[in-house]
Amino acid sequence: MLWIPFWAAGFVNGLGHYWGYRNFESADTSTNLSPWGLWIGGEELHNNHHAFPSSAKFALRKFEVDIGWVVIRGLQALRLAKVLRVAPSLDVRPNVHLPDSETLRAVLTHRFHALTDYYRQVIMPTLKDEAAQASERVRAVPSKLRRALADGGRWLDGEGRQRMQTLIERRPTLRTVIEFRARLVASLDQRVPEQALKNLQQWVREAEASGIAVLQQYAARLKAYALHA
Known part of the structure; x- marks a missing residue:
């Protein structure tokens, strides 16, 4: 019974903020130590857990494995457990011209x-493109x-x-594009839904x-976001 609390508190909460990879730009420095959550019941997927803390399933990408979720599903099949929440799936709708309440x-x-997609699909390609135009290597920019x-x-x-x-x-x-990111964050921080939608x-x-x-491609995808039914 002490296995997971020991490793999760003493190991993951330490190393899981300094080493690994991030799927989500969460409000902290959490990382996934490994895509295979086998040793600590899925707690290795620390960044996923922080992004969706109420989800019973921590493996959120196709190559990730959460042994804890396998156990839960087994118990569910035996009617010994009930899944209350999992991270909602994201869908992209066709023919959406402007963000609506579903988008928001x-x-x-x-x-x-x-925000993670913005970094991967907008910021990094822009950095690489401008580095190439200046005959520079993007790796010349420190990874930090x-x-x-x-x-x-x-x-x-x-x-x-x-x-x-x-x-x-x-x-x-x-x-x-950095300025656009800051404005997007400010729009999402708006607490009045009607104003947040107008800003978006x-x-x-x-x-x-x-x-x-x-940036245009990212905006075209973002405005069509919807939660998967």
């Missing part, structure tokens, strides 16, 4: 997913700074933030008019 609900539910672009550098110290700002200022398109709609309009292909 899906984006708020999958906030971490949306590259990762910091995913969350606005919130975990950097003062010197690190200054270095990140210098990096951004030297690249005008990168600066633009305006954000999509401006993103689609930006002339930045990766």
Whole structure:
């Protein structure tokens, strides 16, 4: 009975904030130690757990394994357990011209997913493109700074933030997409749903008019978000 609490509290809560990979840009530094949650009942998928803390299933990508979920499903088949919640799936609807209330609900539910996709699909391609135009290698940018672009550098110290700002200022398109990210976050932080929806709609309009292909593609997908029925 002490196996999982011992490893989860003493091991995962320590190493699981410094080493591993992240599926979601959660409000902390949590990481997944391994895609295979076999040793500690799935707690290895620490970042997934922090993104969806009430979900009974921690494996959220096709290559991830959560042995705890396998046990739960077995107990459920024997009518010895009942699953109350799992992380909701994300769907993309066709022919959506502007975000609506369903879009807003899906984006708020999958906030971490949306911001992670923004980093992978908008920020990093922009950084690579501008580096190539300047005949530079993107790997010349320290990995810590590259990762910091995913969350606005919130975990950097003062010197690190200054270095990140210098990096951004030297690249005008990168600066633009970073500004768009900050505005998207501000829209999602709006507590009045009607205003949040108006802000999101305006954000999509401006993103689609930006002339930045990766940003336009991201906005086209974002506005069609919906929770899978």
